[in-house]
Amino acid sequence: xxxxxxxxxELLRKLVSIQSFSGDExxxxxxxxxYFTEKGISIERLGNNLIVRQPHHxxxxxxxxxxxxxxxxxxxSGYTFDPFTPPHSESHVYGLGSNDAGASVVTxxxxxxxxxxxxxxxxxxLALSAEEENSGHKGMTLLWQKLxxxxxxxIIGEPTGMKAAIAxxxxxxxxxxxxxxxxxxxxxxxxxxxxxxxxxxxxLKSIKFDKISSAMGEVKLTVTxxxxxxxxxxxPDRCSFVVDIRPTEMYTNSEIMExxxxxxxxxxKARSLTNRSSAxxxxxxxxxxxxxxxxxxxxxxxxxxxxRITCPAVKMGPGESERxxxxxxxxxxxxLKQGIEGYIRFxxxxx
Numbered sequence: 001x002x003x004x005x006x007x008x009x010e011l012l013r014k015l016v017s018i019q020s021f022s023g024d025e026x027x028x029x030x031x032x033x034x035y036f037t038e039k040g041i042s043i044e045r046l047g048n049n050l051i052v053r054q055p056h057h058x059x060x061x062x063x064x065x066x067x068x069x070x071x072x073x074x075x076x077s078g079y080t081f082d083p084f085t086p087p088h089s090e091s092h093v094y095g096l097g098s099n100d101a102g103a104s105v106v107t108x109x110x111x112x113x114x115x116x117x118x119x120x121x122x123x124x125x126l127a128l129s130a131e132e133e134n135s136g137h138k139g140m141t142l143l144w145q146k147l148x149x150x151x152x153x154x155i156i157g158e159p160t161g162m163k164a165a166i167a168x169x170x171x172x173x174x175x176x177x178x179x180x181x182x183x184x185x186x187x188x189x190x191x192x193x194x195x196x197x198x199x200x201x202x203x204l205k206s207i208k209f210d211k212i213s214s215a216m217g218e219v220k221l222t223v224t225x226x227x228x229x230x231x232x233x234x235x236p237d238r239c240s241f242v243v244d245i246r247p248t249e250m251y252t253n254s255e256i257m258e259x260x261x262x263x264x265x266x267x268x269k270a271r272s273l274t275n276r277s278s279a280x281x282x283x284x285x286x287x288x289x290x291x292x293x294x295x296x297x298x299x300x301x302x303x304x305x306x307x308r309i310t311c312p313a314v315k316m317g318p319g320e321s322e323r324x325x326x327x328x329x330x331x332x333x334x335x336l337k338q339g340i341e342g343y344i345r346f347x348x349x350x351x
Contacts, residue, residue, distance in 0.1 A: 004114055005337050008106040009093060011035070012331070015102050016095030017084050022071040022134035029070060032109075032128065041116070046146060047138045048130035054116055054123055063123040063150055064350070066112055067305060068104035068157030068317065069132030069139070072097035078327030092330045100324035101132075103331040104157025104317035107339035114344060120351050125151060132305050135275065140305040148310060153286055155343070156306045159319030159331075162342045164290050165300035166314055167215040170277035170307055172245040172253045176200065178266040182237035190235035194228040197239035200264035201226070204243060207263065209256075213248035215279050216299050219256070220246040241266075246301065249279045275307050284312045289350045295342075316342075 020028040025048040032050060036043045044051040048070065057063075075083040075096050086094035095102075105128060112126040127147065131139030158165075178197035183190025201223050209219040221243060228239035247256060253273040261268050280287055290297060295316075302321060306313050318339030319331050 001340070004110045004340055005333075008110045008336050008340060009333055011109070012093050012098060012102050012106045012336070013095075015106065016086060016093070016098050019084060020071050020097065021074055022131050023136055023138070025070045025130045029128075029130070032070075039113075046143060049139065049143045050126075050128040051143070051147070052112065052126040054125075056119065057123050057125075061121065061123050062152040063125050064347070065125045065127050065147065065151040065154040065309075065311075066108040066157070067127045067129060067140070067154055068101045068108055069129045069305060070105065071130055071133050071139070072100070072102075073133050073325050076325070076327055080328055083329070091333055093333065093336070094328065094330045096329055098331045099159050099319040099329050100321075101158055101317065101319075103159065103319045103336055103339060107318055107336055107343060108155070108157045110340055111343040111347065114340075115347060120347070122152070122351075124347075127151075129305055135272065140308040141274070144309050151309070151311055153284070153311055154306075154309060154313035155346070156304050156313055156315040157317040158302075158304050158315050159321050159324060160300070160316050161320055162316060162318060162338055163296040163298055164314045164316045166287065166290070166297045167213075167249070167279040168277060168300040168303060168306050168315060169216055169220070169246040169248065170253065171275040171303045172247055172256055172273075173271045174243040174245065174257075174260070175269050175271065176241045176243060176264070176266040177269075178239040178241075180235070180237045180239075183235040185233045185235055190237065193236050193239040196265055197226065197228065197241055200266045201241060203263055204260065207260070209251065209259070211248075211250035213250050213279070216248040216277065219248055219251060239266075243268075247277045249277045252276065275303060278306045278313065280312050280314055285350060286312055286314050289346060290314065293345060293349055295346075316346075318342075 029048040083096035178193040180191035180193030225242035228236040318335040
């Protein structure tokens, strides 16, 4: 066990030194492809995504996918050190993406190696995906076109403190645009698009969605941006605003759009309809395993690659979500140990 933990620490220190912004993960993908090849393990590469299967992969068995993402956000200006050459510590691994989601990548990778030759009642498949942070089409969206008929259940590696997220809110971002007629402000001319937008925003704020999820509660809707006008004395003929919606499994994104558009004068356009909410069926083996081990469960307010797959899943990994996307990112080595031991316990119980 100590060997797997030490290997995870060493691998993570190497990974954080390799730039891997969303859509530009090829160097990290190249590195990990060589890592497996040097161990004599065959990989399948799809763009910057990597797929690794056990040597005795049996199509007659169900398949459990172990997934986390290779990409990171860009570092913010608050870093007190170079995020790609972080300081060395005996108790921490520092660096961009060390917590989100490098810790999950290296622990799931070591878990895959731990079980690589072992016969289980299900196959293990390791899928390391690209473009998670920017919801790109060349990440899990591309991977799932290939894996959707093969994978039956999944563990999505994200920093959760090894608690199990059994439901995850979706994401629906809407661009609204109110249209008016420009005119001179001093002469009270035109039709003020800003006023139309404000009226519509008030309507959107007051909307209550009837169906309430037992796991996630109500659909959450928040207007987060607004923009109008070119100068102080011109009545704006356009006003744009952005609506952030966190759906539950009770509504599809398309259904939400159908509810909202008739209620407002502004034109509403969804940036994507595919970022759906997810919830693990209560009677699924993943849930029974969680209950038998006594893992704490919760509903995740953040999205992940879970929303891009259609099989039952849980989101679980070492680290803490609140460290994600913040300066001087880190993971504790004890958390990597906790992750490896927790994943092994989970897979053995699931067996």
